[in-house]
Amino acid sequence: SQYETILVEQRGAVTLVTLNRPQALNALNSTVLQELIDAFAAYDADASQRCLVLTGSEKAFAAGADIKEMQAQGFAQMYASNFFGGWEQVTRTRKPWIAAVAGFALGGGCEVAMMADFIIAADSAKFGQPEIKLGVTPGMGGSQRLTWAVGKAKAMEMCLTGRMMGAEEAERSGLVAKVVPAADLMDEAIKTAEAIAGMAPLAAIANKEMVNAAFEMTLAQGINFERRLFHGLFGTEDQKEGMTAFVEKRPGNWTGK
């Protein structure tokens, strides 16, 4: 493979990306970031690929940003390189992607999982923002996305104490979409990704855009944005196909047009 720190595999229409730095519990250094940017851009550009699953190992989705890489850096260096700014590119992925999380998802690991469209967790998953224990704060969006996901009370408590949240609490709190036994995690994630990959591709992008708009717009703006995108899909072949297939009681045969 062209990558050092991740494995990328296509299974039909599903791209599986596996973080692969086992010696550092998948700590996210600049190489991992650059490789994820490249792999996600390649996925977005490949019309044969319709959903992506990002996962780690059984022990760790990712134990955070690479502490050893950050340790000696100063302000000027961090500011000049806009350290972590590249993660914005990952969040601009237009097509759907799922984080499949087992074991530790701490610091940057939790933050990257929260960048996904949704998280499926193994019952072994442990989420946390322990940066306070290192004398810092989240730096890849965790203070914002965690607060959106679980509300102020739990987000503030987690950031201030650095404690971990188990899978069951994470599901109850709205951080993850679903919890499954660890042994079933990849089957469940791939099965879910295949279901999404079987939908009309433009509708998938539109659904994703409008749910994400809820974080950026007022309710009235968001509802207007939704309605306009909905109207727009009536200019696609897949809308005609989807509604005709329903009437004819058969599955839709999507062209992505």
Ligand code: HXC
């Ligand atoms: C670099 C890391 C790492 C990390 C683990 N390792 N986490 N290296 N950056 N974030 C390395 C360890 O140094 C060790 O390498 C190897 O992975 C195995 O880890 P152990 O600690 O020996 O494993 P274990 O005892 O099972 O403990 C697991 C753990 C612990 C509880 C997850 O590793 C841990 O607390 N990690 C740090 C978690 C964290 O603080 N994350 C937030 C990072 S800051 P060696 O070479 O010793 O074998 C962040 C946000 C950035 O992500 C925002 C600004 C800072």
